[in-house]
Amino acid sequence: MTVIEVRNLRKAYGDTVAVRDVSFSVEAGEIFGILGPNGAGKTTTVESISGLRRPDGGTIRVLGRDPGDRSLRDDVGVQLQESGLPDKLTVREALDLYASFYPAPADWRALTRELGLGEKLSTPYAKLSGGQKQRLSIALALIGGPKIAILDELTTGLDPQARRDTWDLIEGVRDSGVTIVLVTHFMEEAERLCDRLAVIDRGQVVALDTPAGLIAGMDTEQRIRFRPSAPVDDALLEARPEVRAVIRHGAQIEVVGTGNLLHAVTSVLAVNEIIAADLRIEQASLDDAFVQLTGRSVKE
Amino acid sequence: MRVFAKLTLTEIKLFLREPIAAFFVLFFPTLLVVILGSIPSFREPSADLGGARVIDLYVGIAVALTLAMVAIQVTPAVLATYRERGVLRRLATTPVSPLKLLGAQLAMFGLAAIASTALVLAVGRLAFDVRLADNFPAFVLAFLLTAAGTLAIGIFVAAVVPSGKAGNSVGTILFFPLMFFAGLWTPREVMPEVLQRIADFTPLGAGERALNEAMTGGWPNLLSATVLLGYVVVFGFAAVRSFRWS
Numbered sequence A: 001m002t003v004i005e006v007r008n009l010r011k012a013y014g015d016t017v018a019v020r021d022v023s024f025s026v027e028a029g030e031i032f033g034i035l036g037p038n039g040a041g042k043t044t045t046v047e048s049i050s051g052l053r054r055p056d057g058g059t060i061r062v063l064g065r066d067p068g069d070r071s072l073r074d075d076v077g078v079q080l081q082e083s084g085l086p087d088k089l090t091v092r093e094a095l096d097l098y099a100s101f102y103p104a105p106a107d108w109r110a111l112t113r114e115l116g117l118g119e120k121l122s123t124p125y126a127k128l129s130g131g132q133k134q135r136l137s138i139a140l141a142l143i144g145g146p147k148i149a150i151l152d153e154l155t156t157g158l159d160p161q162a163r164r165d166t167w168d169l170i171e172g173v174r175d176s177g178v179t180i181v182l183v184t185h186f187m188e189e190a191e192r193l194c195d196r197l198a199v200i201d202r203g204q205v206v207a208l209d210t211p212a213g214l215i216a217g218m219d220t221e222q223r224i225r226f227r228p229s230a231p232v233d234d235a236l237l238e239a240r241p242e243v244r245a246v247i248r249h250g251a252q253i254e255v256v257g258t259g260n261l262l263h264a265v266t267s268v269l270a271v272n273e274i275i276a277a278d279l280r281i282e283q284a285s286l287d288d289a290f291v292q293l294t295g296r297s298v299k300e
Numbered sequence B: 001m002r003v004f005a006k007l008t009l010t011e012i013k014l015f016l017r018e019p020i021a022a023f024f025v026l027f028f029p030t031l032l033v034v035i036l037g038s039i040p041s042f043r044e045p046s047a048d049l050g051g052a053r054v055i056d057l058y059v060g061i062a063v064a065l066t067l068a069m070v071a072i073q074v075t076p077a078v079l080a081t082y083r084e085r086g087v088l089r090r091l092a093t094t095p096v097s098p099l100k101l102l103g104a105q106l107a108m109f110g111l112a113a114i115a116s117t118a119l120v121l122a123v124g125r126l127a128f129d130v131r132l133a134d135n136f137p138a139f140v141l142a143f144l145l146t147a148a149g150t151l152a153i154g155i156f157v158a159a160v161v162p163s164g165k166a167g168n169s170v171g172t173i174l175f176f177p178l179m180f181f182a183g184l185w186t187p188r189e190v191m192p193e194v195l196q197r198i199a200d201f202t203p204l205g206a207g208e209r210a211l212n213e214a215m216t217g218g219w220p221n222l223l224s225a226t227v228l229l230g231y232v233v234v235f236g237f238a239a240v241r242s243f244r245w246s
């Protein structure tokens, strides 16, 4: 079931075209990633989906409704990239207040425990660290018990441990049946969490696939090195279309190729009952896929 | 309604957690009355003031001061900070309209102004025998007109300033001349004629005059009432036109 449908979205701020032409759809229960460099138009896209911005062109349907439909606010939780709370509002007060906005709120005590905010309930917003503010922001996006959660730059500002904890939390939320739209410029996050990804660059979708699909779809080379347990005939490997070259380094063999190279190599070895020791893969990452798609690194 | 009450209560708590602002709104006007009332000559009827005492005038001026603190000093800073911080934006993603938060803020400011005014009147009455004449409805009318006129200005400032800091600065810059015309330093009755004429067209000058008239048993004069309504209409309209949520 499609829960979000975006067709030819377009949005400009004066002369700046933030979103040129973006289309995708999000299926119920998936974690859908929107990946792109800074300024690509990710925030503008999700703010349009959230009903905070009125698009200049295209159509958006969320749960079959127009994003401006106020009844959607009960069903869609949003964590905005830039939004704060009053300095002196405590964590407990914020959660309690925001929970009162919704007809069927989630249990905010459980939520704060999962987010590691349990100790901070009496702390005023201004005294929270960046990571704690971020986690509170996530809690507020989930507090209404949404069907869809839209999370913009979820883990920006978190330390690596907090980031991993947050990923676990997000997977837990998805497992409870919530559809998640995740804006990110972290490759690792996209690779780990997202079922499907839209790569956005300069206001346009340049690729739309699973993370594995994006990597496999590249025509960059991969390299596999191993030490065979018995002699291997190069020709056996070279016969596979994925393999471009076989290079000998003494007892080690290096296979260069594209596509699903690992599968090709291991199946040749398996058929010949050869075991590969010290197997190392220099695999292309989502990073490489990204550079190839957009012509630049996401870190720029 | 439950949400509105909860928002208002939250705003009250937040307001009380800013001790300096809370002090100036809630207690400073009363403190002013106490200090001036302690000066013996200010408790004597004065021929210059048509037989009134200085302290009689300052109770009305202290009420105007309360409204100036709330509407001109605090409102722009708080509202602009909420916008700058994205508090209003975040609210826009929930089922609760940001308008409700603005409403809750106004309710909180209204309650604070009423509490402070009640304290000024009570202390003025008990300590210095400054009496509200029997025309309480006229006082309420003058109070509401002054509150509405100054709040419209405060909200307009909040709408056009880029940040909470700027809101605070503009509020402070406006505060002193507006309070000058309300007679904080020289009561209207002893101002030169030309300054009185100017004061009549300023929001707090008109407000103080209306409050004073109501306290001495009359009704707010037509000019002051018209001037205050004018501020409500002009700045209210401009604020609605220019208010940005983010």
Ligand SMILES: Nc1ncnc2c1ncn2[C@@H]1O[C@H](COP(=O)(O)OP(=O)(O)O)[C@@H](O)[C@H]1O
Residues within 6 Å of the ligand: A013, A016, A017, A018, A019, A036, A037, A038, A039, A040, A041, A042, A043, A044, A045
């Ligand atoms: N409110 C705004 N006014 C003007 N330009 C904006 C505004 N918001 C974003 N932009 C511009 O639109 C482009 C896309 O921004 P954004 O959607 O925030 O991208 P991302 O979230 O991918 O970093 C950028 O060039 C940005 O500078």
Ligand SMILES: [Mg+2]
Residues within 6 Å of the ligand: A042, A043, A044, A081, A152, A153
């Ligand atoms: Mg962004």
